Amino acid sequence: MFETLIxxxxxxxxxxxxxxxxxxxxxxxxxxxxxxxGLEGKILGSAFAAAAGAxxxxxxxxxxxxxxxxxxxxxxxxGFACITHRGDHIVSGVAINTIVAGLTVTxxxxxxxxxxQTPTLSGDARFLSxxxxxxxxxxxxxxxxxxxxxxxxxxxxxxYLAFLMVPATYWAIYKTRFGLRxxxxxxxxxxxxxxxxxxxxxxxxxxxxxxxxxxxxGAYLSxxxxxxxxxDMSAGKGYMALAALIFGKxxxxxxxFACLLFGFLDALAIRMQGVEIAGIGEVPVQAIxxxxxxxxxxxxAGFIGKAVGPKAIGRxxxxxxx
Amino acid sequence: xxxxxxxxxxxxxxxxxxxxxxxxxKDICLQVPAGTVHGIIGENGAGxxxxxxxxxxxxxxxxxxxxxxxxxIDIHNSQDAINAGIGMVHQHFMLVENFSVLENVIxxxxxxxxxxxxxxxxxxxxxxLAQEYSLDIDVDAIVEDLPxxxxxxxxxxxxxxxxxxxxxxxEPTGVLTPQEADHLFRILDALKEQGVTVLLITHKLRExxxxxxxxxxxxxxxxxxxxxxxxxxxxxxxxxxVGKKVRLTVDKDEAxxxxxxxxxxxxxxxxxxxxxxxxxxxxxxxxxxxVGIAGVSGNGQSELLNVLSGIxxxxxxxxxxxxxxxxxKAPKDAAQMRGLKMAHVPExxxxxGLVTGFEAYEAAVLGxxxxxxxxxxxxMNRKVMIDxxxxxxxxxxxxxxxxxxxxxxxxxxxxxxxxIAREVEQNPDxxxxxxxxxxxxxxxxxxxxxxxxxxxxxxxxxxLVSVELDEIMALSDRIIVMFDGxxxxxxxxxxxxxxxxxxxxxxxxxxxxxxxQKGESA
Numbered sequence: 145m146f147e148t149l150i151x152x153x154x155x156x157x158x159x160x161x162x163x164x165x166x167x168x169x170x171x172x173x174x175x176x177x178x179x180x181x182g183l184e185g186k187i188l189g190s191a192f193a194a195a196a197g198a199x200x201x202x203x204x205x206x207x208x209x210x211x212x213x214x215x216x217x218x219x220x221x222x223g224f225a226c227i228t229h230r231g232d233h234i235v236s237g238v239a240i241n242t243i244v245a246g247l248t249v250t251x252x253x254x255x256x257x258x259x260x261q262t263p264t265l266s267g268d269a270r271f272l273s274x275x276x277x278x279x280x281x282x283x284x285x286x287x288x289x290x291x292x293x294x295x296x297x298x299x300x301x302x303x304y305l306a307f308l309m310v311p312a313t314y315w316a317i318y319k320t321r322f323g324l325r326x327x328x329x330x331x332x333x334x335x336x337x338x339x340x341x342x343x344x345x346x347x348x349x350x351x352x353x354x355x356x357x358x359x360x361x362g363a364y365l366s367x368x369x370x371x372x373x374x375x376d377m378s379a380g381k382g383y384m385a386l387a388a389l390i391f392g393k394x395x396x397x398x399x400x401f402a403c404l405l406f407g408f409l410d411a412l413a414i415r416m417q418g419v420e421i422a423g424i425g426e427v428p429v430q431a432i433x434x435x436x437x438x439x440x441x442x443x444x445a446g447f448i449g450k451a452v453g454p455k456a457i458g459r460x461x462x463x464x465x466x
Numbered sequence: 467x468x469x470x471x472x473x474x475x476x477x478x479x480x481x482x483x484x485x486x487x488x489x490x491x492k493d494i495c496l497q498v499p500a501g502t503v504h505g506i507i508g509e510n511g512a513g514x515x516x517x518x519x520x521x522x523x524x525x526x527x528x529x530x531x532x533x534x535x536x537x538x539i540d541i542h543n544s545q546d547a548i549n550a551g552i553g554m555v556h557q558h559f560m561l562v563e564n565f566s567v568l569e570n571v572i573x574x575x576x577x578x579x580x581x582x583x584x585x586x587x588x589x590x591x592x593x594x595l596a597q598e599y600s601l602d603i604d605v606d607a608i609v610e611d612l613p614x615x616x617x618x619x620x621x622x623x624x625x626x627x628x629x630x631x632x633x634x635x636x637e638p639t640g641v642l643t644p645q646e647a648d649h650l651f652r653i654l655d656a657l658k659e660q661g662v663t664v665l666l667i668t669h670k671l672r673e674x675x676x677x678x679x680x681x682x683x684x685x686x687x688x689x690x691x692x693x694x695x696x697x698x699x700x701x702x703x704x705x706x707x708v709g710k711k712v713r714l715t716v717d718k719d720e721a722x723x724x725x726x727x728x729x730x731x732x733x734x735x736x737x738x739x740x741x742x743x744x745x746x747x748x749x750x751x752x753x754x755x756x757v758g759i760a761g762v763s764g765n766g767q768s769e770l771l772n773v774l775s776g777i778x779x780x781x782x783x784x785x786x787x788x789x790x791x792x793x794x795k796a797p798k799d800a801a802q803m804r805g806l807k808m809a810h811v812p813e814x815x816x817x818x819g820l821v822t823g824f825e826a827y828e829a830a831v832l833g834x835x836x837x838x839x840x841x842x843x844x845x846m847n848r849k850v851m852i853d854x855x856x857x858x859x860x861x862x863x864x865x866x867x868x869x870x871x872x873x874x875x876x877x878x879x880x881x882x883x884x885x886i887a888r889e890v891e892q893n894p895d896x897x898x899x900x901x902x903x904x905x906x907x908x909x910x911x912x913x914x915x916x917x918x919x920x921x922x923x924x925x926x927x928x929x930l931v932s933v934e935l936d937e938i939m940a941l942s943d944r945i946i947v948m949f950d951g952x953x954x955x956x957x958x959x960x961x962x963x964x965x966x967x968x969x970x971x972x973x974x975x976x977x978x979x980x981x982x983q984k985g986e987s988a
Contacts (some may be wrong), residue, residue, distance in 0.1 A: 194726070230682040321584070328562045328573050335560040339574030339624075340545030454564070465522060 147290065152411050155294050158369065159463050161306040161406030162187065162361040166385035167392070167399050168313050170356035173393060175218075175317065176350035177330040177456045181237035182222050183358055185244035190215040192248035195262040195373035196255065198269040203368045207269065211366075212359030218353030220348075227347045241382075252268065257431040261437030262366070271300040271368035289397025301365045307400075308356065314396040326350055333461040342351030343461045346368075358382075368416025387440040393451050406436040473536025474634050475500035475663035476521070476552075479528035485518055490516040492687045494530070498499055498632075503654060503664040505765025506693065507675040508684030509707055509763050509933060514667045515557065517684070518634050522554040522667075523547040534632070535976070541784075548574075554634040559617050559941065563610040567620050568592070570609055571627050588627065595626050599656045614739055615646035622653065633657060634665045639673060641739060646772030649679045660705070669762055671700050671972045676777075685709050693884075704972040705965070707762070719917045722944035723752035727785075727896050727927040728774070728808070728867040735769055743769045745952035751896065758942030758959070762971050763933040767949035768813055771900050771931055775810040776803035776820075788895065804833060809889035813900030813931065815878075819885040822874035826864075827855035829873045830888050862887045863913065879910030886914060890921060897921060900931045915941060936968055949973040 173180035173306070193214035197208025208362050225236040245334055249260040256262055277298035282289045317323040325346050329336045333343045366373045388406050392399030413432035420426055443451050478496040482489070490513045498504045511681075512955050520527045522542040531538055534550045541547050547554075561570050568588055568634065577584035587709065592605050601619050608615060625633055639647040654664055654677060666678060674681050675695060681704040683691045689707045728751040735744040751757055761767050772778040774785065776792075776799050785792040788806040792798050800810070812818035819831050831840050831851055840851055855869040862883045864876070864891050873881055882902065890896060903911040918941060922928055932938050938945060943963050947955040947970040955970045969975060 302847050319581055321579050321581060324569060324573060324576060324581060328565065330567075331562045331564060332560070335570070335573065336900065337561050338544050338556065338560040340543065340548045342543075413800070 146287075150290050150294050152415060154298075155302060155411035155414070156404060156408040157295070157299060159410045159413050161303040161341075162364045162369070162381055163356050163388055163403040164304075164306045164400060165309060165361035165364065165387050166382055166387045167196070167403050168309050168396065169354040169361070170386055170389045171241035171313065171317075171394060171396065171399060172326070172350045173354040174389065175330045175454055176192045176326050176347045177333060177454055177459070178222070178347055178351060179233035179237065179458045181221070181234055181386065182218065182240040182382075183385050184378055184380065185241035186218045186358035187362040187382050188241075188248055188376070188378040189218050189244040190359040191366040191377055192252060192262070192373045194359075194363035194364075195265065196252070198265050198367050199256070201374070202267075202269050203304060204269055204271045206356055207265075208271075208360065208363040211315060211363035211418045212356050213406070215359030216352055216355030216360060219351040219358070222313070223348050223351040223432060226460065227351075229455050233458050234344070245376060246307075247331065252373060258428070264369045265367060269367070271302055273298045273300050274304070284424055286438045299367045300364075302360060303356075305360065306364075310400045311398050315321070318395060322346075322349070327454075330456055333456050335420040335459075337463070346386055351358055361385075370413045384436055387436055388454070390451055391436075391440050391443055394453060405439075409433070409435050468859045472500070474498055474663075475502075475535065476534070476665075477533040477536075478517075479531050479533065481517065481520060481527045481532070483520060483525060483527050485516075490770060491520070491527070494684075494689050496682055496689060496692075496740065498663055500631075500663050501658060501661045502679040503658055503666060503677055504682040505666045505668065505678035506684060507668060507671065507674050507681055507707060508704060509669055512707075514684050515636055515686040518554065518636055518665070518667055521547065521634060521758055522552060525718060530887065545574075548628050548630075551629060553628060553630025555618060555621040555625065555638060557636040557638075557640060559621055561609050561620060564695070566606050566608055566957075567603055567612075567623075567756065568605045570620055571605075571624050573624075575628050576685040577583075579787040591627060592623060595623060599626070599653055601653060608893040612844045613646075614641045615649065616644070618642070618646075618650065618760055619653075626875070630662070632663045632665065634667070636667045637669070639668065639670065641741065641908050642740070647673075651893065656846050669764060669844070674703065683762070700974045701965075704974070704981040706877055708968050708971070716915045716919060716940045718941075719923070720799050721755045721922065723755040723943070724925070725753045727753050727788075728784045728929075729788070730774070733770075733773060733780050733785065735773055736781045743951050744773065744780070745839070745950070746767070747953055748952065749946060751927040751929055753925050755920070755923060755925050755943045756930055756941050757932045758886050758938035758946055759929065759949065760935060760938045760945055760967055760971060761948035763935070763970075767931045767948055768900070768931075770948070771810070771813065771898055771929075774803075774929070775808070775812075775898050776800040777810075801836075804892075807895040809892055809894035809897050811886055811889050811897070811902060812898040813904070815881055815885050820873045820881060822872070824873055825870050826859070826873055826876070826884060827852045827869035830855045830858065830884055832888065834888070834892060840916075843907070856890060858884075860886045862917075863961065878904075879906040882906050882911065882914065890917065895926060897926060897928045898931075899928065901933065902930070903932075903934065903937060927943060935964060939964070947971055 159412065166187055170180050170183050172403045190211035192209030194207040198204050199312055205329065222240060223232040226233050252260050254263055271408030276297035280295040282291040317327065325336060325341055329343055329346045353456050365377055383442050389399055390403040391402035409432055416427050416432060417429055418426065472570040472854065474497045476498045478494055481494040492906055506514050519525045520531060523546050524545045526542060532541060539550050571592060572584050572588045577587060582711065589846065595604050599621055602615060605617055609620060609681055618657060638650055641651065645913055657664060668674060678695045679691050681695050681698065682689055683703060683709060730747055730749045733744060733747040734742060737743050741915055747770060759767050771781045779797045780794050782794060787808060790806060818823060821832065839847055852869050857891060859867040864880050864883050871886060886902065902914050918928060939962055942959045945957055945959055947967065949971060954973050
């Protein structure tokens with residue numbers, strides 16, 4: 145039983161990693177007042193760029209670089225539409241998702257002629273699991289050994305990076321000048337403007353960070369979790385990250401736990417596939433998969449605490465006409 | 467202009483600013499000696515706030531420039547203004563509500579990439595400032611938990627923390643209780659003693675006379691006068707603010723008022739901040755008369771119209787209309803009020819009178835769109851609407867007479883005719899009409915005035931709110947003057963002249979009462 149639990153938590157970590165990265169990406173964007181429904185598109189775009197780069201150059205790190213570049217580029221398009229031209233954030237985000245869904249498959253057919261996939265990656269072209277020191281030696285120690293060698297050790301570097309990003313984000317948001325301005329601009333951009341700070345510049349920087357994090361999330365999907373790009377491989381992770389962001393009330397640590405909860409439900413759904421539970425029978429996978437969204441809706445409806453987002457979110461900043 | 471050896475703290479040279487068709491500021495010149503409190507007074511919309519926004523770098527002037535301490539400076543954004551030692555307390559506070567006082571103060575002046583050091587120095591500095599200017603405040607309190615007076619203090623601290631030597635306060639007492647306002651003026655005195663130059667923007671004469679050294683008057687985007695406060699008077703300032711305009715005349719016979727159509731008893735209204743906006747209003751409106759409400763804009767006229775028309779609920783009092791009693795507990799909304807044969811032409815036709823994206827024939831039924839005249843079983847009857855719109859456009863001389871033109875594309879006067887026609891053609895018993903000729907050209911003004919008089923002569927009751935004194939005097943049979951949310955006087959139109967009204971609007975006859983009110987709200 146204990147071992148099963150450890151294995152499930154192990155799976156949870158793997159599934160949660162891209163969620164955490166994407167949710168934190170969304171946190172930077174939304175704390176600055178930019179609604180980012182385009183997380184999904186950025187993840188997918190990066191997944192493709194990373195897989196293509198890794199396939200061509202044979203290096204996962206070069207792939208990661210391409211993935212991040214692609215994602216930042218998409219984030220800048222979003223910024224150009226929403227910040228510079230004061231467009232509707234949702235429309236811009238949805239447009240990015242739609243374009244990326246089509247463009248990745250089209251480019252991949254043109255470049256690789258493999259029916260919309262990229263070549264299967266192996267060796268250095270993938271991020272492989274890292275064995276932490278003494279993991280093997282400790283494997284036989286009861287309880288701790290299992291936790292250390294099974295749960296904590298044996299993940300690829302991007303998983304560790306994802307978890308490290310949580311304290312890093314906390315520090316950036318609450319302890320730095322940039323963080324103070326970021327939070328202020330999402331609450332009351334007029335206050336930021338009259339304090340002599342450029343609202344647009346703060347928001348663009350937030351979107352660059354958002355792009356970088358989404359890029360890592362996408363690269364994780366195609367070069368670490370899987371061995372290549374598949375059509376629509378982001379499979380709604382961007383939307384789930386957005387749900388986790390709201391569930392975590394736009395704060396780094398609660399967002400981490402929301403991602404872990406959603407990741408655990410995902411791991412549970414896979415585990416429960418075809419399993420008969422006494423008295424209930426087989427639980428449909430979809431019933432578990434839908435839980436994150438149901439929970440988020442309940443939260444938004446005010447049944448579980450209260451989710452109050454940044455006040456100025458989604459509103460283009462226009463200087464008032466006196 | 468002057469050969470004074472000490473330069474002015476701030477000097478404006480020929481500042482002009484235009485927003486589309488509106489000339490918000492025209493050739494503004496201003497000289498403010500260092501260490502003085504300088505008042506700038508004018509009605510709402512006179513261009514005071516625009517001018518201050520230009521000084522603070524929120525807008526850039528089209529022409530003209532600014533000198534600080536005798537040196538010409540270019541202000542492109544707020545950072546430039548801050549660097550030049552200019553600080554501003556905005557009418558609507560520029561605070562991040564869920565931040566602490568400390569965080570709000572250091573925003574934009576953090577003193578390093580990490581917050582820690584900046585926070586510590588700010589804490590010490592704020593304590594010093596608080597002592598020096600008696601601006602006590604809990605620096606760790608969250609701003610949204612603070613009362614308005616303290617929030618304003620945060621704004622002042624913000625400016626001082628950035629080293630402001632020139633402090634602009636835009637309508638600072640608008641949201642304050644009299645006690646908080648008194649405290650603010652004590653703070654201003656302390657600032658002045660420390661050599662800070664203060665620019666005080668307001669439309670309240672009392673504040674200007676009580677706290678400034680010099681005063682400049684703005685009217686319709688221009689500086690019309692500069693005075694030493696000690697050498698001017700309420701009367702003179704009131705006259706300068708309102709201005710003498712070309713007299714409008716309207717031919718009309720003696721009014722023959724009959725039945726009371728509307729009577730307001732002790733109506734009061736509080737806004738969300740708990741400030742009393744309407745104070746125990748009593749008024750009667752009779753068939754066959756036009757009652758004009760005069761007052762400097764922002765003294766409760768808009769609130770009164772909103773309450774009477776059902777747009778906003780009253781807090782206390784009773785309203786009797788068409789045999790019905792409306793109270794705070796038994797309110798009626800705008801649609802229900804319309805059902806009592808009360809029509810309303812709102813003060814701001816763009817915000818409340820029209821949907822500017824609608825075609826004229828659609829805008830012409832707004833508010834009456836549920837009427838069976840315009841509706842079939844399922845669909846609206848467009849043909850009826852369009853035919854009626856055509857007819858009205860002919861009757862009211864709306865140009866161009868095209869029911870399919872979007873209302874945004876009509877001129878101000880024609881938009882206003884569409885709104886007034888819509889309300890008047892429903893044959894109401896009572897017409898509430900706010901600023902009927904604001905932004906309307908002269909020809910259309912005459913036309914609108916004639917229609918209003920015609921309506922009176924057919925036995926309707928009309929309540930006219932206008933900031934144009936000429937309009938009030940030309941149209942009204944009876945004039946009620948509002949000041950600070952209360953009715954401060956009433957007179958027969960025959961006895962009214964500009965001077966008397968101006969004094970009443972400045973509440974110059976009611977000094978004692980003012981003092982009493984202050985005591986009351988304590």
